[in-house]
Amino acid sequence: MGHxxxxxxxxxxxxQGIGFASAKSLIEAGCDIYIHYFSGTEGPEQLVALAHSLGQRASFGQADLTNRQDSEQCVQAAAEFLGGIDILVNNVGGIIARKWLGEIDEAFWNTVIDVNMTTMLNVTQAALPFLKEASAGASIVNLASLAGRSGGHAGSLVYSMTKGAVLTWTRSLAAELGGAGVRVNAVAPGLILGTRFHNQHTTKESADETVRGIPLGRAGTSEDVADVITFLASQYDGFVSGATIDVNGGVYRM
Known part of the structure; x- marks a missing residue:
């Protein structure tokens, strides 16, 4: 594993959630960091304070990553602040709402695709020149989901589809960028409680039922996922590429 x-x-x-825990883990591993946020600065402010207390560089910026110009400006600000980009973590995503097939309209369809896929396209394209310039190789980590593996629960049809697409995006991009020294991998979390996603869209009854089917007998935490993201980030000069690591307590086994 790289240093x-x-x-x-x-x-x-x-x-918040997985993104906050992952940024914290990367800071504690010694990284300098630029933190994107969409709403609310409390988390980024805490992360910057942590980095500064450890003698590392950190800053943050707001952007709507479904907008190409916003994405490019945010990535450019990050690269200028950091002096380049070695590691990109594409964490943004969300279910938006639970809607069954008959309830899905065009606006909802496009919104879920934009939040989970267009953001990834915009950011990765904008970051690509900097990743290619990384002298010791670079690493991209994409956030997928167990829903992209298994199809998800009822009402998550569009979200599950986009997360399945993230898995394919990761494999395809690994083949395309390998020659430039850029590794591309994904994590696919299962039930991770304490995040905005599940606080808003998962009932306690549904969570309890899911936990009963998890071999390890518990839900995951954001830190469980952050540990894996940090490992994959460290593979900037490694040999792991095109892989998806499942973080679900054994409920889905490939």
């Missing part, structure tokens, strides 16, 4: 001290990270959606 992360001094590596330059751009992470999206790090206000």
């Amino acid at each position: 992360l001290t001094g590596k330059k990270v751009f992470i999206t959606g790090a206000e």
